[in-house]
Amino acid sequence: MITTKTIFTILATTIITALIVYLLMKPKKTVDVPDGVRSLTSICMDYDTVTPPTLTSKMAQAMVAKYGSTQLNNIQTAPSNAVPKDAKSIWFDLETLKQFLYRVEISAKKNDSLKRNLGVRIYYAAYPKNDEMKRLAQDQTDPNFTMNSDYENLHTLVMIPTISDREGNNYDFNPLDAATYDGFTRMDKEKSSPMTNGNYSILSLGTSGPQTAAGNSIIARNRGELSPPAYSNGISF
Structure with missing residues (x-):
């Protein structure tokens, strides 16, 4: 006579086996690589543990605006050799x-x-x-x-x-x-x-x-x- 415990063991074994088979047979994710390019990992480093460099949006805005009002403005409005649409x-x-x-x-x-x-x-x-x-x-x-x-x-x-x-x-x-x-x-x-x-x-x-x-x-x-x-x-x- 098959007990409830035996049925549970069979079901658990079946599920685990099916999961292992699925993971082994599951297609691997692929990355689109441009034509003529080989996928190499020996050069590209993993910087996951390095804090990414950032700027606040306020600082970026201030720096770009400063360039626009000074250097770019001087280039575009220079008395000679001006580049109006630089x-x-x-x-x-x-x-x-x-x-x-x-x-x-x-x-x-x-x-x-x-x-x-x-x-x-x-x-x-x-x-x-x-x-x-x-x-x-x-x-x-x-x-x-x-x-x-x-x-x-x-x-x-x-x-x-x-x-x-x-x-x-x-x-x-x-x-x-x-x-x-x-x-x-x-x-x-x-x-x-x-x-x-x-x-x-x-x-x-x-x-x-x-x-x-x-x-x-x-x-x-x-x-x-x-x-x-x-x-x-x-x-x-």
Whole structure:
């Protein structure tokens, strides 16, 4: 005769077994990865235990407003060389930023550089006249490089990778070129001549088409969106 206890034991065993089978057979969640991109975890670190950096909205608003009423206003109303519709913001998609940082880090890693020695210097910059920009664009090695004529004279930024020495000095360098790992400014004239003479592409980040390093190239990235001229309902400050 089957007792209530036996029935309960059979039911519990059946439920537990079914749950284990379900968990084992359950499809794993997948993450959409852009074409041509491999899913790697050896570079991306887990910063879950690090307090995220934040600003109060009041401080962010004050800082943006201060720039608008001083530097931006001076640029737009200057007696000479004024840029009446100069940009007040630059936008990058997250994948572009991640790709840039990945290229800096993986290239340096291949050359036995420590990640803690790496950084990024942000240069304030401005687009040349369109005629000059067209001439400069002809020297780009990346077939995907694009030029936006609406960006003529507008300010932008260019991010250049840096590497630090033992004293903590940060030098601009090219992660793809081992000859630059002491910094561009400390290279001898013979090694630095390709860069100073013109067509030395850089791994950097700014706003336009991407520039990838090939042969005689620095990792530089110049890809994003200026506003204005672009308009976005998402701008809060």
